[in-house]
Amino acid sequence: MNRWTRGAAVALLGGICATGRVEAQAFEGSISLRMSGRTPQGSMTQQMEYLVRAGKLRVNMGGQAGGMTMIAVPQEKKLYVLVAAQNAYMEMNLPETAAAVQGANVPAADVKVTRTGRMETVAGLTCEHVEVTSKTGSTDLCLTKALGRFINPLEGMRGAVAPWQQQIANEFPLKVTMPDGTVPLEVTKVERRRLSNDLFAIPDSYTKMSMPARPPVR
Template identity: 55%
Template sequence: MRRVCPAAVAAATVSMWAVVVPSELSAQPFEGAVTMRLSGKGANGPQVQEVEYLVRGGRVRVSMGGPAGAMALLSVPQEQKVYVLMAAQNAYMEMPIGDASSSVAAKAPVDAKITRTGRMDRVAGYACEHVTVASAAQTVDICLAKGLGGYVNPLASMQRGSEPAWQRMLTVDGGFPLKVTMPDGSIPLEVVKIEKKRLANDLFSVPLDYTKMEMPRRR
């Protein structure tokens, strides 16, 4: 059986995740948890998983499963770093936010056209505006909300660099996507719960007992 290197898996995940540095905080920045349901087609049929976003003071923690076990992405603008936490290995890796964001910017689609419709909606009790992202392939509707902090796109890691235009444009003007609707009516992304609550500081820092691993060199 071929063994998968946890470091390589995590490095690939970081390089393909859209890391967005939260803009200047408002007077009352959002703090709490956002639960998002991701749906898609897998080798064994439809796949659904939930991703949890924890937001506090400009820091964002995204928790989800992965080939190397439970994994979390921690964006810390104050340190200008992104950390990948790998619970199964009690280990972490880090990279500058600049490197992550620049790699994403290089993939930005040139044919995407963004149109704000002005049509408002409510998803999980939160107001959002429908925005269409049209590319040569298709036109997708994204309902964007303001005031939920920075957004990290976990979907990008699932296509291994071949993600469609709409996934690379999920952070339109700093908005947070609450619902994405495809032309065929399917919903690959939808926020199902938004909770405003106090979160512990240690959720947004690397555990003291974690060992640092170096990022694998790119071929």
């Protein structure tokens, strides 16, 4: 997995729309997303697939070659990272993972949520533009209630949720527009369909890898 793929994963899973506890939701199926970002080599775009079934989440990133998959299973309080190129996976405890990214969130007191009433159709679904304003600027989220809550595996087991997050906790971002006008996330396709339980399990042929050792705190 290249560096930009990791950055895109962080952008999607690490704080665009954190929602607190993972809960089962009515929607079951696949959601295709286009992730865009800037790198030293220029702008890059990547397709991602977001699969939901009975509260479980699978996110496919990076394509067939060198791709990465994240599977969140709240019933087990586990997050699994699958690396297809190596037929291997890593296992993490969701509470520990959430704690690792907790510091990235903007303090609740610095955030204001404004519902604009302006509607748009994205990927065949209607969403409302909601402005999330902080000291760094105003981010526009076009949110829909048709897909239930946005499940963030890296935030899923955190108990405390900021008041501004609670205001949009049961909605899903179809498009995110940053203060500079760039669109780092946009849903391109939504398909309601039955999903196999096997999609949310570790393949028998995969070998478990150890997590990289964390550097000592100085």
